[in-house]
Amino acid sequence: MPTPLELWVDECAKFTKPDKVHWCDGSDAENQQLTKEMLRAGTLYALNQQAYPNCYLHRSDPTDVARTEHLTFVCTKQKEDAGPNNNWMEPKDAKAKLGALFNGAMRGRTMYVAPYILGPVNSPYSKVGVELTDSPYVAVNMRIMTRMGKAALNRLGGSNDFVKGLHSLGDLSPERRYIAHFPEEELIWSIGSGYGGNALLAKKCHALRIASWKARKEGWLAEHMLVLGIEEPSGRTTYIAAAFPSACGKTNLAMLIPPASQKGYKVWTVGEDIAWMHIGDDGRLYAINPEAGFFGVAPGTNSRTNPNVMATLNRNSIFTNVALTHNKTPYWEGMDGSPPHEAIDWQGKPWTPHSLTKAAHPNSRFTTPARQCPTMSPEWENPKGVPISAILFGGRRANLIPLVYQAFNWQHGVFLGATMASETTAAATGAVGVVRNDPMAMLPFCGYHMGDYFAHWLNVGKKLKHPPEIFRVNWFRMDNQGKYLWPGFGENLRVLRWVIGRVHGEVTADQTAIGHLPKPSSLDITGLDVSPDTLRELLAVDKAGWLKAVEGQKALFTGFGDRVPKAMWQESLALKARLEAGAKAPSHA
Ligand code: SAT
Ligand code: MN
Numbered sequence: 001m002p003t004p005l006e007l008w009v010d011e012c013a014k015f016t017k018p019d020k021v022h023w024c025d026g027s028d029a030e031n032q033q034l035t036k037e038m039l040r041a042g043t044l045y046a047l048n049q050q051a052y053p054n055c056y057l058h059r060s061d062p063t064d065v066a067r068t069e070h071l072t073f074v075c076t077k078q079k080e081d082a083g084p085n086n087n088w089m090e091p092k093d094a095k096a097k098l099g100a101l102f103n104g105a106m107r108g109r110t111m112y113v114a115p116y117i118l119g120p121v122n123s124p125y126s127k128v129g130v131e132l133t134d135s136p137y138v139a140v141n142m143r144i145m146t147r148m149g150k151a152a153l154n155r156l157g158g159s160n161d162f163v164k165g166l167h168s169l170g171d172l173s174p175e176r177r178y179i180a181h182f183p184e185e186e187l188i189w190s191i192g193s194g195y196g197g198n199a200l201l202a203k204k205c206h207a208l209r210i211a212s213w214k215a216r217k218e219g220w221l222a223e224h225m226l227v228l229g230i231e232e233p234s235g236r237t238t239y240i241a242a243a244f245p246s247a248c249g250k251t252n253l254a255m256l257i258p259p260a261s262q263k264g265y266k267v268w269t270v271g272e273d274i275a276w277m278h279i280g281d282d283g284r285l286y287a288i289n290p291e292a293g294f295f296g297v298a299p300g301t302n303s304r305t306n307p308n309v310m311a312t313l314n315r316n317s318i319f320t321n322v323a324l325t326h327n328k329t330p331y332w333e334g335m336d337g338s339p340p341h342e343a344i345d346w347q348g349k350p351w352t353p354h355s356l357t358k359a360a361h362p363n364s365r366f367t368t369p370a371r372q373c374p375t376m377s378p379e380w381e382n383p384k385g386v387p388i389s390a391i392l393f394g395g396r397r398a399n400l401i402p403l404v405y406q407a408f409n410w411q412h413g414v415f416l417g418a419t420m421a422s423e424t425t426a427a428a429t430g431a432v433g434v435v436r437n438d439p440m441a442m443l444p445f446c447g448y449h450m451g452d453y454f455a456h457w458l459n460v461g462k463k464l465k466h467p468p469e470i471f472r473v474n475w476f477r478m479d480n481q482g483k484y485l486w487p488g489f490g491e492n493l494r495v496l497r498w499v500i501g502r503v504h505g506e507v508t509a510d511q512t513a514i515g516h517l518p519k520p521s522s523l524d525i526t527g528l529d530v531s532p533d534t535l536r537e538l539l540a541v542d543k544a545g546w547l548k549a550v551e552g553q554k555a556l557f558t559g560f561g562d563r564v565p566k567a568m569w570q571e572s573l574a575l576k577a578r579l580e581a582g583a584k585a586p587s588h589a
Helices: 004-016 028-041 091-102 136-145 150-156 202-218 250-254 307-312 410-418 450-463 489-503 532-538 543-563 566-581
Strands: 020-023 056-058 072-074 110-118 127-133 163-168 178-182 187-191 221-223 225-231 237-243 266-271 275-279 285-288 293-297 318-320 323-325 365-369 386-394 404-406 421-423 435-437 469-473 509-511 516-518
Touching: 004 091, 004 110, 004 127, 004 163, 028 056, 028 136, 091 163, 091 178, 091 187, 110 136, 110 150, 110 202, 127 136, 127 150, 127 202, 136 202, 136 293, 136 318, 136 365, 163 202, 178 202, 187 202, 202 221, 202 275, 202 450, 221 450, 225 250, 225 275, 225 386, 225 489, 237 489, 250 266, 250 293, 266 285, 293 307, 307 365, 386 410, 386 489, 404 489, 410 450, 410 469, 410 566, 450 543, 469 489, 543 566
Parallel strands: 020 110, 056 318, 072 178, 127 163, 163 187, 237 386, 386 469
Antiparallel strands: 110 127, 178 187, 221 275, 225 237, 225 266, 275 285, 285 386, 293 365, 318 365, 404 469, 404 516, 421 435, 509 516
């Protein structure tokens, strides 16, 4: 008897008509074989194997370099279930439209069957998925990003309990590009793109959009969050989950190296992009990292901003759309040292520092195995996950949002996440630097109605005996000259120390209309080029600015319609009242 997986693979192969079907076992030998074939086909270039052993460069189609949100759909039977935050197609229509493109799309190509596990191999919270793809580049990336191959087939056995992902490069035309999710069937169809979030279906498509849908049904959370542990000189380790939009520094924060001034602290990385969080028997929230690798933004990465990832990505890694030096080493803007006198840019064209274009694409990426990261936590594959004591929501905001503040309670914290906004980045196509609402950094990734998502967060809070404390953070405040007010990177540990102090009830705070703010004296800024005035500015509550923000919140909630829980409206009204009264907030401290 064929298994459900075999039947589905057969059905997809009959439809897309590949010349060959290859079942990936995830072995080294297989990886070498696929790499060899891509080198021969010219879709991979070998980097300098002395300096970068087993590292390769891939250049994607120049029209296919970032997620394309306007071509991403959630296809639920009822339009309302996808919500105003998602593009929607009727499942039947989507299948007809995309089906016409998939029909025969793999002719002349091999279909790779890539079974994978999201989460530690033996965790009860992990899930199996299978991606069928005609891109060997996707197959080798999936091997880095997930536990791909035999282990997944073993876990699956003859079961039908797996997320099905069908992917084809199609003709790579943006006119014929669609990323469609069918959460009711746990099915993903993606055609016309070879780029990360559009094509590595385990990542945003499965681990966030489909998983968030499932998580709501099953009572857990699938979030766009890094997870880290901070070990204090006393030996106590506290785990924090933090949501930031794409390209806002999650990878850097997750593997922060304490600066010399912060003696005795250690940061342990559990994950740097996605967290799956379940309610434990003890009433605490536990997080696992569903991924096994990092798909990080290259530009700006160097041995000051993220020495750990620099020590991770120098072997067994794939670079996408970075530039190439004459030594065959990768180069991107903001790398260590001065730029090379000449290079080959991300499109394969000659480049010099005098060129008016960037050498690397602003959304160029590295794919690198998590296990190579020097700060990976000993707990990162704990099947139970790690207990989360604090959740941070952070955007990229030049003004208004203070460096850090704490919610009064869970409901207020959900409101802080729901009303997060951030300046757009190169991780998605479209304008860069425009402030847009991005609730919980999940706007592009929530697989269902945002109003229902807020309600789900509130429900999870009710079930937690010991809910994490919730904070907003903003490393990106600027002065009038556009200079950052806060040094960021490793120095963010000083803010995390305040967060830990609050979690354990060891530091007092100022109660303000927007939340609990640090007393300037309780943030350690010794040795920093941050004047007391600057610190005051970083921690100020701009009443007029906040009253304007409240108006924006109304528009946000109105836009999401009547599924937005009343509690969110009440929080907005209460914030306005507190701002107007200039009164102290109710204390749950
Ligand atoms: O392309 S991905 O979605 O994987 C990266 C990102 O935009 O966060
Ligand atoms: Mn991301």
